[in-house]
Amino acid sequence: MSITANWSYPTAIKFGAGRITELPDACSQAGITKPLLVTDRGLAGMEITTRALDILRAAGLGAAMFSDVDANPNEVNLAAGLEAYKAGVHDGVVAFGGGSGLDLGKMVAFMSGQTRPLWDFEDVGDWWTRADPDGIAPIVAVPTTAGTGSEVGRASVITNSATYVKKIIFHPKVLPTVVICDPELTVGMPKMITAGTGMDAFAHCLEAFSSPFYHPMSQGIALEGMRLVNENLPKAYHDGTDIEARAHMMSAAMMGAVAFQKGLGAIHALSHPVGAVYGTHHGTTNAVVMPACLAFNRSAVEERLAQAAAYLGISGGCEGFVGRVMELRQMLAIPSGLAALGVEESRLDELTAMAIEDPSVGGNPVEMTLENTRALFDAAM
Numbered sequence: 001m002s003i004t005a006n007w008s009y010p011t012a013i014k015f016g017a018g019r020i021t022e023l024p025d026a027c028s029q030a031g032i033t034k035p036l037l038v039t040d041r042g043l044a045g046m047e048i049t050t051r052a053l054d055i056l057r058a059a060g061l062g063a064a065m066f067s068d069v070d071a072n073p074n075e076v077n078l079a080a081g082l083e084a085y086k087a088g089v090h091d092g093v094v095a096f097g098g099g100s101g102l103d104l105g106k107m108v109a110f111m112s113g114q115t116r117p118l119w120d121f122e123d124v125g126d127w128w129t130r131a132d133p134d135g136i137a138p139i140v141a142v143p144t145t146a147g148t149g150s151e152v153g154r155a156s157v158i159t160n161s162a163t164y165v166k167k168i169i170f171h172p173k174v175l176p177t178v179v180i181c182d183p184e185l186t187v188g189m190p191k192m193i194t195a196g197t198g199m200d201a202f203a204h205c206l207e208a209f210s211s212p213f214y215h216p217m218s219q220g221i222a223l224e225g226m227r228l229v230n231e232n233l234p235k236a237y238h239d240g241t242d243i244e245a246r247a248h249m250m251s252a253a254m255m256g257a258v259a260f261q262k263g264l265g266a267i268h269a270l271s272h273p274v275g276a277v278y279g280t281h282h283g284t285t286n287a288v289v290m291p292a293c294l295a296f297n298r299s300a301v302e303e304r305l306a307q308a309a310a311y312l313g314i315s316g317g318c319e320g321f322v323g324r325v326m327e328l329r330q331m332l333a334i335p336s337g338l339a340a341l342g343v344e345e346s347r348l349d350e351l352t353a354m355a356i357e358d359p360s361v362g363g364n365p366v367e368m369t370l371e372n373t374r375a376l377f378d379a380a381m
Contacts, residue, residue, distance in 0.1 A: 004016030010152050011152060014181070015250075017247070019182045023055050023056060024055065024059035026140045026178040026180055027094070027140055030092060032094075032138050033061065034064075034088070035056065035064070035090060036108070037052065037066070037096050038067075038081060039069065039096040040100045041067050043144060044067035047188075048185050049096065064088050066084040066108070068081070069097075071100055073100050076161050086112070090137075092109065092137050095139055095176065096142045096144065098197065099147065103148075103150050103157055103158065105139065106139055106153075106176070107156045109139045109174075110131070110137075110156075112135065112137045113136060116130060118169065121169050122169060122170075123170035128170050128171045128172070136174070138177050142185070143185075145193060146201060146236075146246065148253065148282070149204065151181070151254065153175070154170060154171065154172050154173075154175045155168050155171075156169050165273075165354060166273070179254075181250045183243050184243065187240055189240065194236055194240065195333065196281045196284035196287065198229055198236065199229075199287035199334065200286050201225065202252075203287070203290060204257060205223070205255065206290075207263065208256070208261075209259070209304065210265060210297060210305070211262045211265060213262050215261060218262035222255070225252045225255035226252075226308060228252040229252045263362065264363050265363045265365065266361075267289055267290055269356075269358040269373070270351075270377065276354070280341045288337060288340070291325065291329070292376055292379040293376065296372070298322075305318040309321040339381050345381065348377045348381075356368060
């Protein structure tokens with residue numbers, strides 16, 4: 001079976017090995033004639049990035065790049081990116097990389113024609129309607145990891161550098177016009193990043209599946225996404241050149257991002273403040289807190305996770321599902337607790353207060369309070 005396809009859900013997606021060569025066509029489809037490629041510092045000098053720039057240059061689209069992007073991108077990175085975008089008189093963005101490069105690239109395009117400050121567009125109520133849609137530049141997204149699914153998202157997570165709070169900036173036109181999903185771009189990922197991003201995709205699917213909100217389409221997508229991760233993440237981790245496993249993981253990442261329209265929960269509520277304060281890898285942090293959050297929510301999700309276990313081919317119902325999560329974590333060398341990530345007990349009250357304010361709290365199947373969230377942090381340490 002050929003793992004190559006063109007999809008128009010939820011946007012135009014060119015999926016398959018080697019399809020990075022179609023980057024100029026993707027720019028043309030999006031109406032971009034002078035793109036700025038936005039990526040993170042780690043990717044800036046890598047072969048996959050220089051190859052993408054060479055492809056753009058050969059097509060007469062220039063080879064402009066901005067890479068001053070932190071692991072948890074903030075408004076300072078954005079200001080620098082906007083300066084580069086405007087100085088180069090660009091007319092669109094190629095968002096290239098993992099979640100950080102994709103999220104910041106999308107925000108450079110979004111803010112390129114806005115007059116209000118970034119935080120005025122936080123995902124609160126209908127604040128997105130404050131934006132001038134004509135001031136949003138077109139976006140082509142090229143993921144190089146298989147985790148966040150930001151390439152098919154209508155929002156970005158940007159950290160406020162003053163308060164260390166992660167904010168979600170939303171607008172429907174932030175959804176990239178074209179996505180190129182080329183699993184060959186993920187072959188060189190370090191094992192640690194393969195593990196962390198893969199568990200991020202699993203967390204997105206798991207929390208969407210567990211959320212109490214009604215969204216049958218997301219529910220089905222989340223279930224199949226978990227199956228793809230369960231079967232393919234160990235393969236991609238142990239053999240980074242397994243293109244079929246890499247391809248299925250890229251699909252699972254997109255599925256997780258589509259599914260979490262249904263809601264996220266305690267896993268993300270805990271990992272967002274930890275990542276903002278300590279700069280930890282988001283997907284790895286999700287994997288670290290996952291067992292404690294599963295135990296926290298068990299009374300509300302036991303039957304649902306038993307259904308998931310059956311679909312995933314895991315015996316033992318909910319207990320078997322949790323056991324498989326623990327097995328995956330061990331197999332992927334995920335740190336045993338937040339203390340191993342450098343989280344200090346002296347800051348748990350502060351992190352708890354931040355977690356309770358995180359928008360993910362609303363999708364958790366068990367109501368989160370200051371008291372039980374503080375206890376959950378203790379359990380995750």
